[in-house]
Amino acid sequence: MLHRRRGENGPVPYRNGRFHCINQQWFFATREQRLVGPYRDQDEAQAALENWLAPAITNRINRFGS
Template sequence: MSLDTHKSEVRGGEPEEVPFRSNRFFCVGHKWYFSTREGFDSGPYADRERARVGLDRFLHIVSLLPGTSRVH
């Protein structure tokens, strides 16, 4: 029986070795933000759930851009 219950998956277009991934959400002074791979931080949001909705919207918009074939 394996103790490793978290399995990392390779994303499309990435090398076999999975890069370190941290949580995109963070809290500063009771306000929530999310980060993108490009180093963009978005916020503040009133709570983590609103930050998650903001990230979902951001990812949707990015997916509509020409030449964008991967999730950020």
């Protein structure tokens, strides 16, 4: 699901390039352009990314509200 970032107006822009399949193994890319993985499939990589981001999201909610 695509989400609008704070301060963005209009339709949610398409964001691509977070997930990569290399030799039938899946990775996700961080902002620092680091590939994290490998994972068996894109769903597993998606779940790992959500776990990776969870502390930052929780911290942001605690600091700024939902």
